[in-house]
Amino acid sequence: MAEDAIDERLLAAARTCVLAYGVRRTSLTDVARRAHVSRPTVYRRWPDVRTLVSDVLTREWKTVLTAGGRVPVTGSGRERLVAGIIAIAEGMRDNSVFRKVRDADPEHLLPYLLDRLGTGQRMAIDLARRGIADGQADGSIRPGDPARLAHVLFLAVQALVLSAMAGHDAIGREVMREELRTLADSYLRG
Template sequence: MTSIRHNAPFGDTPTSGPLRGQAQDRAPDTAPVSGRGADPILDPVLDATREVVLAVGVRRTTLTEVARRAGLSRMTIYRRWPDVRGLVADLMTREWVLVAGRFATEDPVTAAVATVGALRDHPLWRKIVEVDPELLLPYLLKRRGSSHEVMLSLVESAVARGQELGTVRRDDPARLARTVVLTAQSFLLSGPALFFPLTGDDLDAELTALLERYLRP
């Protein structure tokens, strides 16, 4: 599967090179997450991006409109994000990782099911899936993004903590974490279609049963 290409980058980007979000033969993205470092424009810009995407979708989002809503100059945005795709990738990283923060304190099964349920109802997730689903394809078929990397780290830590407590079976925590993320991702993306007309609660119950059997001693 090749990366998704467009005749021209969406949004008003000043460059003609590859989009930052296109699949490339390189290391996973390292987009910033809210709260890292001291960057006074990060959250205001991502907040403005969220507003625009929820209003018009990713393809109709422009850096000009994001800058206007954030109260910044367009060049200030361009210097940090040369295209809309990279900006939206950073927004997705922030939003998904905030939802998955429960892995830091909760049992991995409980956290995984709750995270899937929260993302399923997340307005940004719903907007992207309904209007711009192709935006997700490179991260599902070609490579891991920064949100995957952080998610895997959170789940691996939760698994290791569960092993210390005796609530998770002994095995390589990294392998277990990858399987949990892959399973949760499939329930998030394909569950509603495959289990229709079952409800979100039904999906959560099935995911819980599956992960309990996989992770428990």
């Protein structure tokens, strides 16, 4: 079996385990069993479950960012970026893995909120940076360092999305969409 195929099976098995048990209760043994491989096969690729789960979360980020980046929108760079931000935020809110981690193992998110950015977060910031540069080129986004603007915008959107997930019933989809639109559009317009 090709190495990439084994990696895919292991990532899929880890995703299934996280959904079933949460991060804390997922073990490399569970992942190996679900993927129908030996434990040494898993250990050769990932030294521990935390690293494997981080790779699963990065993969989920890629899925959400790819879907959000395909939003068919015409208009200015700012309008396209705001539409993409809304689509990505909704994708995060609806993503079953992110919901499970937030609900069952919120402490797993703390390093990514307080200490450092993860790979998926850096990918999101880079996507926003490119969108900001496009909007600045057409004059629809205010001047400023695109990397700095993207970073601040990401942190604001991330806080809103995580908070909205906590109050899912209080902050419905339409309210979140409108508030995100106002937040992002106002910030980018300057």
